[in-house]
Amino acid sequence: MAKVIVYPLTSTILADLVExxxxxxxxxxxxxxxxxxxxxxxxxxxxxxxxxxxxxxxWAAVDVPSGVRGRMAIVGPLIEEAEAxxxxxxxxxxxxxxxxxxxxxLVTLLIRTKGIPVLETSYPTDxxxxxxxxxxxxxxxxxxK
Amino acid sequence: xxxxxxxxxxxxSDIMPSDIAMKIYGSNYDINVKETCFGIxxxxxxxxxxxxxxxxxAMDPNGIFIKDRGFPPGDPRRCRGRRGGxxxxxxxxxxxxxxxxxxxxxxxxxxxxxxAVVRPPKKKPLDLEKLEAIITTxxx
Numbered sequence: 001m002a003k004v005i006v007y008p009l010t011s012t013i014l015a016d017l018v019e020x021x022x023x024x025x026x027x028x029x030x031x032x033x034x035x036x037x038x039x040x041x042x043x044x045x046x047x048x049x050x051x052x053x054x055x056x057x058x059w060a061a062v063d064v065p066s067g068v069r070g071r072m073a074i075v076g077p078l079i080e081e082a083e084a085x086x087x088x089x090x091x092x093x094x095x096x097x098x099x100x101x102x103x104x105x106l107v108t109l110l111i112r113t114k115g116i117p118v119l120e121t122s123y124p125t126d127x128x129x130x131x132x133x134x135x136x137x138x139x140x141x142x143x144x145k
Numbered sequence: 146x147x148x149x150x151x152x153x154x155x156x157x158s159d160i161m162p163s164d165i166a167m168k169i170y171g172s173n174y175d176i177n178v179k180e181t182c183f184g185i186x187x188x189x190x191x192x193x194x195x196x197x198x199x200x201x202x203a204m205d206p207n208g209i210f211i212k213d214r215g216f217p218p219g220d221p222r223r224c225r226g227r228r229g230g231x232x233x234x235x236x237x238x239x240x241x242x243x244x245x246x247x248x249x250x251x252x253x254x255x256x257x258x259x260x261a262v263v264r265p266p267k268k269k270p271l272d273l274e275k276l277e278a279i280i281t282t283x284x285x
Contacts, residue, residue, distance in 0.1 A: 010238050012153055013249055016210040025213075032215025033149070036222070093241040123245060130248035134256060 002144040005082035007108060008091055009075060017134070018086070021141040026078045035074070048073070060106060071103040076110075084144050085111045085118045086137060117144065148194045149214040152201060153184035153239065155246035158208030165201055165209075172197060179218035183239055186218040207253040210246060 005026040006014035018025035048070035056069025059076045087108055094104050112118060119140040124130035154160055162185050169178050169187065174197050176189035187194065202209055216223040225233055 008238065010212075010235065012151070012210050012212045012239060012242050013245060015212040017249075019211065027213055029149075029213040029215040033213070036215060036220075037146075091241075093238060124248050124252075127248060127251055130245075130252040131255065134249065134252040138256070 002083040002141075003081055004084045004086060004141070004144070005078055005111060007085065007087040007104075007111065008094055009078070009107070011088070014086055014088065014137075017137050018141065021138060023084075023141055023144065026082055028074060028078070031074045031078060059110065065102070067100055068103045068106065071100055072106065075103070075107055079107065079110050079114065082111070082114070082116055084116050084140075085114075086140070087111060087118060087120045089120055089122050091123060146191050147188060147217070148191050149186060149188045149217050150194060150198065151184060151186055151212050151214050151239070152198075153210045153212070153243065153246070154205070155208040155210070155250045156243060157247040157250065158205050160205045160208060165204065168201065168204065169197065172200070177218060183243055186214060188217045207250045208246075210249075 001023050003024045003026055004018045006018060008014070009028040011027075015025040015027050048067075052073035053066040053069040056064075056066075056072035056076065059072040059079075060069050094101070117140070119136065121133060121136055124133045152162075152165055154162060154165070162180050162183075165185050166178050166180050169176055169185075174189060174193040176187050176193060176197060179186040187197070189197075198211060202211070221227045223233065225231060
């Protein structure tokens, strides 16, 4: 069983396929669960504590916005733990008022440069693409065993 | 350790969130259940959750999708009831992916009969030398 990080980090489809095929999906909610179980987060949706931007310095420079460093404090440990990765290119759903494209770029860069097996694909738009999508992911995950 | 999971049903699945909730109510597991428009949220001890998930997945192996959730159901730090309404943070991703779930369900169902997908080769940009030759012949 390999630890597979998925991108988007909150993807239902990717996390489900990874778990379905007998591996462990590394996703943000597991890190959030640890965080809320160990420390007090009283002011949602501001889940970043003052310590997080400092922890994020491990992955991003000090002149990088604290929002990116705060997010990296959650995502960074997942990347370090990962033994393989599945990246969906340009999902088109990760930017907006609650997203951060700079963090997304940094996360994909760190995954790609880590030297672990990476599958890059895109979300399907029709049935044949969906078959190809599932087939690619299955083949990739079976190769990890 | 207590876990929280989303159980999301494909829009084309015959299983309704209420069916899953009724199955859990009828089981002997000590689990909290919250029904939502897209599925259910369950919260309980790790062992009970993992056993129950196998039974739930067996209801529709290709139409039920499961993922982790950080906050427990009804947590005042996340619950919309305490925050004055509005979409729940994180719903956008579920909404975006739920449109694709029927495609993924069909792909999973047809996996046994999956044949090699034959795709037309992608068109490559025209070679510069060929373009020059075309321009020369067309303009001469």
